[in-house]
Every structure is written in C-alpha cells, then in structure tokens.
Amino acid sequence: MRILPLRIAARWTALLVASVALVWAASFLPGLHRGASPVLAAELKPIQLPNPGITGGMPLMHALAARRTTRAFIDTPLPLQTLSNLLWAAFGVNRPRAVKSDLGRTAPSAYNKQDITLDVVLADGVYVYDAEANLLRPVLSGDMRGVISPAPAAHAAVTIVYVAPSRDDYAQVDVGFIAQNVYLFAASEGLNAWFYTVHAQDVAAKLGLGSDRSVLYAQSVGYPPQ
Ligand SMILES: Cc1cc2nc3c(=O)[nH]c(=O)nc-3n(C[C@H](O)[C@H](O)[C@H](O)COP(=O)(O)O)c2cc1C
Numbered sequence: 001m002r003i004l005p006l007r008i009a010a011r012w013t014a015l016l017v018a019s020v021a022l023v024w025a026a027s028f029l030p031g032l033h034r035g036a037s038p039v040l041a042a043e044l045k046p047i048q049l050p051n052p053g054i055t056g057g058m059p060l061m062h063a064l065a066a067r068r069t070t071r072a073f074i075d076t077p078l079p080l081q082t083l084s085n086l087l088w089a090a091f092g093v094n095r096p097r098a099v100k101s102d103l104g105r106t107a108p109s110a111y112n113k114q115d116i117t118l119d120v121v122l123a124d125g126v127y128v129y130d131a132e133a134n135l136l137r138p139v140l141s142g143d144m145r146g147v148i149s150p151a152p153a154a155h156a157a158v159t160i161v162y163v164a165p166s167r168d169d170y171a172q173v174d175v176g177f178i179a180q181n182v183y184l185f186a187a188s189e190g191l192n193a194w195f196y197t198v199h200a201q202d203v204a205a206k207l208g209l210g211s212d213r214s215v216l217y218a219q220s221v222g223y224p225p226q
Pocket of ligand 1: 067068069071161195196197198
C-alpha cells in the first residue's frame, strides 16, 4: 500500500475541514436552514421590505372582535407595505439589539430561542423572512401556492409556512403566538386568514428542508372574494 506524502495529506485534510466549516457556517444564515438541499431560487432577488408601519390598524378590542377563520381568497397580491406590516406583526423585531442585549420580537418564544422561521409563499416563489434585516430571502422560485396549500388557499396572496427545529418541545406553542398575531393583523386590515395543518413531510420536502427542520402548520392571508 502506498502512503500519501505528508504534504498532500495535510492539504486534503485542510480542504475537508474548510468545506465542513463552510457548510456549518452557512446553516446559520437565515434562508439557508435547509440541510443538504440546495437553494433553488437563483433567478429571484431578495426583497427588501419597507419599514413596517406601526401606527395604523384598528383598536385591539375591535380586531379581537373581528378575528375569525375565513377560507376564501382572491388572487390579488398584497402591497409590499402591507406584507411588511403583516410579517412584522407576526414575528418582527420590536426591540432592536440597541434596546435589549438580544432582539425582542412581537411574539414570545420559550427560552427566548426565537427559532421559528417563516417561509413566505408568494406568487413568484418562496422566501424566508429575515426579521432583523426586514428582508425576504429567496428559497425557491415558481408559484408553489397550489402545491403547498389546500385548494381554497391556492391563490391566497401569501401563505406562511411555520418551520421549527425538529427537536423543540415548545415549537407548537411558539407558533400559536405568531399565528394569533397574524389573525389579529388580518382582522385589523380586513383581510381573510386561515391557519391549517399541512402534510408536514411533503411540504418540508417541497421546501427543501433538511431533517433538522420540520414544518408545523401553514397560514394563508389575502383579500376576501367580493
Ligand atoms: C392547531 C390548529 C389546527 C388547525 N387546523 C385546521 C385545518 O387543518 N383545517 C382547517 O380548515 N382549519 C384548521 N384550523 C382552524 C380551526 O378550524 C378554526 O380556528 C376553528 O374552526 C375556529 O374558527 P375561528 O378561527 O373562526 O374562530 C386549525 C386551528 C388550529 C388552532
């Protein structure tokens, strides 16, 4: 058996270590929590959302009075400002690092892990919401709405897929808080909203998630039929 010269072996080891480190570091970038699957959205650009407007909306008690599930939507996109406001209401940053050592969010999370991610399904593709940058990072291109959502939501302006670490005992509770924020925002804006279960493994595969991330629920929001 031939033994590799020491220099070549060291070079190969360094290359291997660098590749592993690169893959590991990439997994921490929002939008790249997708295990071994590639990010298939080369033709989509990140969407920089406008700053959320936090002065509008109906009084809280009116929004609570109007909150309900409505399973019907027309195929009209939300203005970018409304989309930004919706995602901020859902799980946006309401206390930046300057105010708190860690970010504060509009929904609580067990141990303040803030590890639920929102995959945002729009007509042109799927994006992951980066709350700190107020940005939608492309994940998949193409209209996946009818593939991910049941028929009544196949044309909803936006569907949020709630994704959590596969081993998180509190993820269901964390998602519940976010989803209620979405319901209240929708009620306040006169939008329809529907929270529902999906076939988690199917949707995870369609979204290219790795085994470390699981799909829990989805929630569609959009304009009501006239
Ligand atoms: C954990 C959970 C799972 C749900 N899954 C579904 C679902 O798979 N399909 C559906 O049509 N509605 C689903 N819903 C919505 C409920 O059916 C709805 O909230 C309930 O009928 C009460 O109606 P309301 O939201 O208008 O008060 C779900 C709600 C929750 C909280």
